[in-house]
Each structure stands twice: as structure tokens, then as C-alpha cells.
Amino acid sequence: MVSMKDIAARCNVSVATVSKALNGYSDIGKKKREEIQAAAKEMGYFPNSSARALKTNRTYDLGILFADNLQSGLTHDYFAAILDSFKVTAEMRGYDITFTSMNMVANRRMSYYEHCRYRGLDGVVIANIDFTTPEVLELVRSNLPVVTIDYLFDGRIAIVSDNVKGMKDLVDYVCGMGHTKVAYIHGDDNSVTRDRISSFHRALYTHGITVPDSYILKSRYRDGDTTMYRMQELLAMQDRPTCVFTPDDFSAVGAYHAVQEAGLRIPEDISIVGYDGIPISRALFPKLTTLMQDTKQIGRKAAQELIALIETPKTTLIEKCLIEGTLLEGASVRKLG
Amino acid sequence: MVSMKDIAARCNVSVATVSKALNGYSDIGKKKREEIQAAAKEMGYFPNSSARALKTNRTYDLGILFADNLQSGLTHDYFAAILDSFKVTAEMRGYDITFTSMNMVANRRMSYYEHCRYRGLDGVVIANIDFTTPEVLELVRSNLPVVTIDYLFDGRIAIVSDNVKGMKDLVDYVCGMGHTKVAYIHGDDNSVTRDRISSFHRALYTHGITVPDSYILKSRYRDGDTTMYRMQELLAMQDRPTCVFTPDDFSAVGAYHAVQEAGLRIPEDISIVGYDGIPISRALFPKLTTLMQDTKQIGRKAAQELIALIETPKTTLIEKCLIEGTLLEGASVRKLG
DNA sequence: CGCTTCTATGAAAACGTTTTCGTAATAGCA
DNA sequence: TGCTATTACGAAAACGTTTTCATAGAAGCG
Numbered sequence: 001m002v003s004m005k006d007i008a009a010r011c012n013v014s015v016a017t018v019s020k021a022l023n024g025y026s027d028i029g030k031k032k033r034e035e036i037q038a039a040a041k042e043m044g045y046f047p048n049s050s051a052r053a054l055k056t057n058r059t060y061d062l063g064i065l066f067a068d069n070l071q072s073g074l075t076h077d078y079f080a081a082i083l084d085s086f087k088v089t090a091e092m093r094g095y096d097i098t099f100t101s102m103n104m105v106a107n108r109r110m111s112y113y114e115h116c117r118y119r120g121l122d123g124v125v126i127a128n129i130d131f132t133t134p135e136v137l138e139l140v141r142s143n144l145p146v147v148t149i150d151y152l153f154d155g156r157i158a159i160v161s162d163n164v165k166g167m168k169d170l171v172d173y174v175c176g177m178g179h180t181k182v183a184y185i186h187g188d189d190n191s192v193t194r195d196r197i198s199s200f201h202r203a204l205y206t207h208g209i210t211v212p213d214s215y216i217l218k219s220r221y222r223d224g225d226t227t228m229y230r231m232q233e234l235l236a237m238q239d240r241p242t243c244v245f246t247p248d249d250f251s252a253v254g255a256y257h258a259v260q261e262a263g264l265r266i267p268e269d270i271s272i273v274g275y276d277g278i279p280i281s282r283a284l285f286p287k288l289t290t291l292m293q294d295t296k297q298i299g300r301k302a303a304q305e306l307i308a309l310i311e312t313p314k315t316t317l318i319e320k321c322l323i324e325g326t327l328l329e330g331a332s333v334r335k336l337g
Numbered sequence: 338m339v340s341m342k343d344i345a346a347r348c349n350v351s352v353a354t355v356s357k358a359l360n361g362y363s364d365i366g367k368k369k370r371e372e373i374q375a376a377a378k379e380m381g382y383f384p385n386s387s388a389r390a391l392k393t394n395r396t397y398d399l400g401i402l403f404a405d406n407l408q409s410g411l412t413h414d415y416f417a418a419i420l421d422s423f424k425v426t427a428e429m430r431g432y433d434i435t436f437t438s439m440n441m442v443a444n445r446r447m448s449y450y451e452h453c454r455y456r457g458l459d460g461v462v463i464a465n466i467d468f469t470t471p472e473v474l475e476l477v478r479s480n481l482p483v484v485t486i487d488y489l490f491d492g493r494i495a496i497v498s499d500n501v502k503g504m505k506d507l508v509d510y511v512c513g514m515g516h517t518k519v520a521y522i523h524g525d526d527n528s529v530t531r532d533r534i535s536s537f538h539r540a541l542y543t544h545g546i547t548v549p550d551s552y553i554l555k556s557r558y559r560d561g562d563t564t565m566y567r568m569q570e571l572l573a574m575q576d577r578p579t580c581v582f583t584p585d586d587f588s589a590v591g592a593y594h595a596v597q598e599a600g601l602r603i604p605e606d607i608s609i610v611g612y613d614g615i616p617i618s619r620a621l622f623p624k625l626t627t628l629m630q631d632t633k634q635i636g637r638k639a640a641q642e643l644i645a646l647i648e649t650p651k652t653t654l655i656e657k658c659l660i661e662g663t664l665l666e667g668a669s670v671r672k673l674g
Numbered sequence: 675c676g677c678t679t680c681t682a683t684g685a686a687a688a689c690g691t692t693t694t695c696g697t698a699a700t701a702g703c704a
Numbered sequence: 705t706g707c708t709a710t711t712a713c714g715a716a717a718a719c720g721t722t723t724t725c726a727t728a729g730a731a732g733c734g
Contacts (some may be wrong), residue, residue, distance in 0.1 A: 055692045353722080
């Protein structure tokens, strides 16, 4: 590999001069600078990020911490879309992206934090993971620039999808269609779920509706089977709801199954809404009415904030950035009355 | 950050000794080695990958080259699943994963190859991209270890899903269900598509069936709308097929739409098969009969081969690794006769 | 005991940069 | 012309490792 030393030799200058010329310092004469740049291009020179990182303590490499168990991280439509957007933005700003894992190095398992230090990552974004594990806490409490997605830590920037507003929009829509008997099969207990549940209750309350406890059922995110069972329980009730909220679009498929297997129709016999607005919601029959989270914006904002934190820490506000979604109307909610 | 120098000072030894002790060299006394290791742990020492890479020319970092336009790479279920599996395997072997893009560095756009050199990547896997662009060719012709997925280059290891066998299995199944009038709406022209089309014809031929040209239509992968239009054309034919092959599971959704909007039923009025075996195929009503590609195996094999190429180049065969899929039976193909 | 052979350790160079500081040459100015 | 200020460049140290080679001392051996 051709290094600055080679260019220096070829141009009869010092490596220092080459470095400055290539990095556009002002104290190199125009003529010499251009000569050096031409030589660099001609010789196929390319900088070495390791050497540069060693000297500057900056890698221009960002870590992404996703659940690293199969079938959870990359194949999760919502987070995959966020990651995609994050990647696009980061790359435009000149940053690369490396997965942060708990790899082996030097014969022992690294923690996430150690891994970030090892690779000299400039910052890390955390998403879709159990935020309460010691390893995640270690990372969050470290002095590394961190941005979290859909989870709040004190003193850390968080990008969160506005679940309160989203759920309110969904409820408003459903109530607007005349529904008063509304059930919610919700996902695993976490802050996102809690936001959605409270917003669900509050929004219905403003429409003068109180939901009986029996209408609130627990399933799990992206778990079609469990959601199907919960749906079957709802269908079996003597006073069954006219509209059912599901944890997310993917598990809504389970609800669809339950309805169809019971010989009923959507939305004629029962209405269903989802959450996420991922492609599968457009593929279902009838199309699912759902709330589309703005994954593009979430990913972009996460990258922007993280880079701001790295490049201009003094002027970067530590705050929670709420990203609103939009209602995606399908044909899964019947107009009543 | 605590470095080897600090440990050396603390233990009254040289950095060389520390390095050897920590890397398990045999020429350091047991007592001293343990003392140094203990000190390292106590002081919170962690190696610096940049310094190590600078010295050894090895980064233990693998590049993945995916289509970097939004909505194509990470959000593509098939490739996301492969990537997920690749990542798991690579991490178990101690490698990290970095996206290879055409970032800006030193005020100019890097090619993929330059990017790999810049980061000192040990190898790179290429998938889901236009393999004919100059930038990809530059990378493939370089001396970097490369593994491609679903595409063949001379002198390079390729992991390819067995589309010939897969399509044959699908055809055999469909013929076994008594179908003789079979159409194929296929995807964009590339080697995968060509394999599938020839295998489609050949397999039908062995069942004594020749397919009229009018039954072969061109759509695009993951394009539900175009596939829907093609399906409508097929439905409008006076002598229409009894079974239709679609480009992939995702675009099959378009075919489902066309059928339903025509007031017809699947599979009673027309049968449909997909390709991929991604989650959406299980969500459709009726469940889609499709061929599930073994993404887990493809990703794992890609990582294994790439690492073998890096670590033991002499003994690694350059070959095409065919990975078979399995037929996933749904209820979208009607039993005839 | 004198010789060789290990064993355990360290000195130093090297990897490819960046950056500070010093200095020679030139320019500006009275 | 003599002075200072500016410009243009280079020497050298440093970043944190790895690795080669040298060497002091211990051990083996007759």
C-alpha cells in the first residue's frame, strides 16, 4: 500500500508536508499542494483509517446496538427501516456503521462498552434491546456519546416515536367511525406499551368511553399466535367489542386469522387496527388501518443528533425528540350507525 | 485510556512483556503472566484495535456491501435474514461487521474498494446489488477476500440459493396437484431469474407440459403493483392458466389483490405460488405455497467461507456453494381433478 | 568447573498518520 | 539597507501496539 512516505519521497518533500497538503492546510503553497495531490491520485494513495484513528482518537465510525439474537434485530421491519434511514444519513455525513456486539476479543467476552472502546467508536445508537441489562446500563452511563431510540435515560438524547399522539389519533379515528366498545390486545410491558395503553384510555375517556378491564388483554409484540388466542377470547365474549386494537401490524395477522377461522368477516363483523404501518399492513385483506411510525425521520434524527453530540457537544441539547407518525387508513374498521 | 504502557509501569516490566503476556505467548513466565493479566483486568485495560490493525494489517472487521438505496437493503426480508445470519456467525468467530458504502473521505467520494482499503477490512461479502457496475467489478477484481451471494464471478466464492432445485420442487408440487396450465410472472432479468425460468420450463417439460409464451410475463421483484397488473392480464385471457407463479412472496400480494378484485377466490378459481418463504407468505389468506430459501444457512455459509478465505487462503476451495431451500406448503394451490 | 542450551525478558523499530514547533526564505516597510 | 512580519516548509514526537533480535541468567551436562 502506498503511504504518505512514498508520496513524500516522490515529491521530495516531508511527510508532514504531504499530510498538510492532502488535508487542505493553508500553510502549504498552492503549487506544491497541487503537485502533491496529483501525485497522490496518480499513485493510488488512500489514507489509513487505523493510523488516523490512532493519532486523532476519532474513527468516524458509529456503533449500532440492536438485539443480537436471531429474528429480532435486522428482520424486525420497524427497526430495520430505522436502521436503514440512520445508515443513509450517517453515511452522507461521512460516518461508517459497525454493529456493536459482545464479541470475543483477547480471549474474553467484551461488554458493549468495551467493544465500543476497543473499536474506538465515536458514538453509538441503541435500539430494540432490553435496556435494563447491566451491559446496556454500563454503556449508557459511560462517557460515550449515546442516542437511544424509543427509550429514555436521564441525561441522554432519546428519539422516540410519539406513541401518545399516535394512539390518540387511532382512537379518535375509531371513535369517529362510531365505535364505543373497543378492546386492546397490547404488547409486552415496557415504556412504549405503557404510553400506548394510557393514551388509549385517556383518548377514549375524552370521547366519554370507559373500557372494561376485560377488554384489555396482554399479548406480545410480533407474536401472531398469542394475539390470535387473545382475539379468540374476545370473540367468545357474550358482550364482545366492535373494534380491537392489536400490538402491531405483524401480530394483527393473528387477529385476522382468528376472525376468519371463526367464520366472521373484517370489518363487517369486527374491526381491527394495528400499529407500525409496515408493508404487511398493506398486504392484508382488507387493508389494515394502522398508525405508520415515521421510521425514516426517526433514523435520520437519531443520526443527526448523535453526530451533533460528537462534533459539537457543547451546543447540543440533551432532549427527548418526539417523532409523530401518521394514520394509515385501510378498510379494517367499519363505519357504525 | 489505560494502555500497555501503564500496565508495564505498574508491573515494572516492558511493554513488550505486557503484550506477550496478554496475548498468551509462551515465553513469559507463568507468575509474571498472571500478575500482568491481573493488573490489566484491575486497571480496566482494553486493547486498541486501531493500533493493533496498524501493526498487523488485520482488523477482524468484515464489510457487507448491500444496495445502499433506501428500501432495498435492510428492509428486504430475504437479504435482511441472510445478513442477520451472517452477522451471528461472524461475531461468533470474533469478527465485527461494517457496512461498505461509497462514503466521502478526504474530500472525495471513495469507491467500494477504496473504502475497504481505508478501513482495512479483512474481507467483504457482496449481496443484493447491481453486480455489473464498475465499482463492484473493481472490488471483485481486487485482491481482497470476497464472497458473493446469488451471483457468480470467476475465481470467487459464491453462495447461491439453489433456484434450479427450488423451482423444480415448486413445479413438481404444482403438477402433482394436477395443474397443466401454468403461468409464470417473473422478476427482473438477472442470473437468478434466468435460473428460475429455465428450471420452470425444464421441470414442466419433464411432466410433459409446454408453456405458451403468453403465459410468461415480466414483472419486477417486490413490486406488488406491476405483478397485480400482470395478474389481471392473465385473468382476462380466454384460456387462462389454473396456476400462476409470482416473482416472490411480497409481489404475490399484488396477485392476490388482482384475484380478489376480480371477485375470484384463491385457490378455488386460480392457484398462486410465491418464492422466498418470508413471514408475509404465512400472513396471507390463504397461506401462500412457496419455496423457502434457507437464509440462515446462506448467511452462515457466507461468513464461514469468507473467514476461511481470510484465515486459511491456501486450503480454501474457490467454489460455488449451492444452498437448497424447502417447499413451504400453504393453501394457495388447488388440487385438481 | 567450564561449556552449551534454554528460558525469560527487554530495547527498539515499525506500522501510517497528525501536529507542534522551529526555522529559512521571502515580503513588507521605513 | 536594515528591521520585523509573514509564508512555506521540515524535524520529530506521539498515538498503542507487535515483533524481531539481543542478552542476562539459569539450567543441563560431561
